[in-house]
Amino acid sequence: MSASIAVEGRGLVKRFGDKVALAGVDISVPTGTVTAVLGPNGAGKTTLVRILTALSHPTEGRAVVAGFDVATQPDEVRRRIGLAAQDATVDPLLTGHENLTMIAELHQLPRRTARERATALLEQFSLADAADTVVGSYSGGMRRRLDLAATLVADPEILFLDEPTTGLDPRARAELWEVLETLLGRGVTIVLTTQYLEEAERLADDILVVDHGSVIARGDARSLKRQVGGDNIGVVVSDPARLDEAARILTDVTGTEAVVDRPIRSAVAPSERGVVDLASVAGALTDADLPVEDLSLRQPTLDEVFLTLTGSIAHDDTDDLQGSHR
C-alpha cells in the first residue's frame, strides 16, 4: 500500500550542535488523510515540518514526500506541496491581492491567470473586501487566512500547516477550522502541527504526540484516549438517597470501584468494555427501578491523555515509555 502514502519519514533525526531537536521520528501519512503532530512548544514539531518541506536537511533519516526524496529532489517536492509556516509569511507591505499574485507567478502561472487565481482565492477566503489593503493592517485571523490561501495557489497535493491557529482568538480559530474542513472535503493530504488537542481531535485522522523530539504516542483520538485507561461511565441519580445503590450497580458491572460525588448526585467508574458495560448498567438501573437524570459514557479528554503521556516522560526513559504503548 506504499503507493497511497503521501508523506513518509523514517528515523528522522535533527541535531543543532549538541541540541537534539528530533530524536528519530517516523511518520507515515496516507494520501487524502490528515495527520496532526501534537505537542508543546519546543517538542520538535516545526523542525519536523521544515524537514518534510525541504527547508531543512535531516541529520539522519530519510523522507519521501509526494513520491520524491526531500534531500535529492527538493524542487519536485516544492512543486507539489503548500506550506503555511508558523508565523504567517505573507508580505506585510504588499496587498492581499499582490501577495497571492506574486506567489502564483512564482509557481509559473502566467500573469493574467495569476491575478484571476488571486481574486478567486481572496473571494473563497472571505478576503475580497481587503484585497487591495496592505497586509500590514490585516487582523491576525485575516493574515492566517491569506497565508492559507497562499499555500493553495498552486493546488498542492499536500499541505503542511505549522500551528495554523496559534495566537488566534476563538472566533478566528473556528473560522479557520471551517476553511480547513472544506479542504479536507476535496481530498487534500494535510500535515498540521498544533498545541491544541481540540484542534487535533476535530481535524485529524491520525495524531502523533511528540515531546522532546520523540513520538510518545500515535493513533487516532479514540485510541489515544483508551491508552489512559478507557472510558468512564457516569450516572447522575434523581434521588440522592439512592446514589449508593447506583454506585453499587456500577461497581458490579464494571468490576471497578465507582467514585461517588454526593453534591452532584453522581457516580463514575472506568470501563474497559465501554458501550457493552453501559448497556448492562442501563439494564440494571431499569430493573432496580432507579430513576436517573443522566447516564453517559465519557471519554477522558485529550488533555488528560496528553498530561498522562508527557507527565510520565519526565520520569521515565523514552524507550521504556514507547514500549509500554506497544
Add this chain to the structure above:
Amino acid sequence: MTSTTIETDAEPAPLEPARTGPHAPRGLVHDAWVLARRGLIHMKREPEQLSDATIQPIMFVVLFAYVFGGAIQVPGYEGVPTARVYREFLMGGIIAQTLVFTAFGAAMSLANDQKNQAIDRFRSLPIARGAVLGGYAVANILKTMLPIALMSITGYLIGWRIRSGLADALLAYGLMIAFAFAMIWVGMLLGAVVGSPEGVTGLAFATIFPLTFLASTFVPTAQMPGVVRTIAEWNPVTTLSDSLRELFGNPNTPVQPGDPWSIAHPVAYTCIWIVVIVAVCAPLAIRAYNRKNVA
C-alpha cells in the same frame, strides 16, 4: 477497533523509491523579475527606505561642495577659482561614494527579509536557484537610478557640467550602473553571511565607509602621505571617481609619469574590478544564502 490501536513498526515497509520527475525549464529571469517587482513595491510603500538614495546624496553634494569647496586645491588647476574647480572635481567622487553605499541598502533588504521569515515562503516555492537574490539585485539596480539622477540634477544646480561628448557621458553612466551592480552583490554577500540588520550596519560602517574615504573621492590622492596614498591609488573607488571625472571632462589630477597603472588607466582598471567582484561575490552570496536557509 483493532485498526485504531497504536502502530507497531516491527516490520517497516521500504520507503517508496523516489520518482524521477521531469525538470521543467527554470525561469531565473522571470522569477527574479517577479521578486524584483516586490522590492519596488516595498520602496513605493515605504519611501523612507529610499532616504539613502535620495536625501543623503543630495545632502552630501551640497555639504561637501560648500563646506570643503574653498579649502581643497586640485593639482593642475592653480589659478582657476578653487571652489568652482572643486565642485566639478567633487561630483565624480560623491557619485562613486553613493554607488559604494548601494551595497549597504542591498545587504539591509536581504537581512530584513531573513529576519521576518519572508524567506521561508520563497524557499518553499519551486523557484530558480538564485532568483531571490537576483530579484534583490534587479530591484536595487533600478533603485540606484534614483540617486544617479538626483545627483546629476543637484550637481547641475551647483555648477557641475558634462564637458565631454555624448559617447563619453553615456559610458560614464554605464560605468556607474555596472559598478552599482557589483556593489549590490557585495551587499548580498554581506547580507547572506551576516543575516541580521544590526550586524550589517556594524560591518558596513567598519568596512564600506572607510573604503570611500581612502580614495580620491573628496581629496586628490596626490596630497596624501605615503602608504595611504598607495592604498588610495589602487582603491577602485579612486579609479571610479577618476573615471567619471575623465569621462565627463571634469577637473582631475593630471596623470604623472610615475603614477601606477590604475591611475593611468582608471576606466579599464575599474572594469576589471567590476568583473572580478561580480564573478566572486555573486556565486558566494547565492551559496551562502542557500546554505544559511537550509540549516
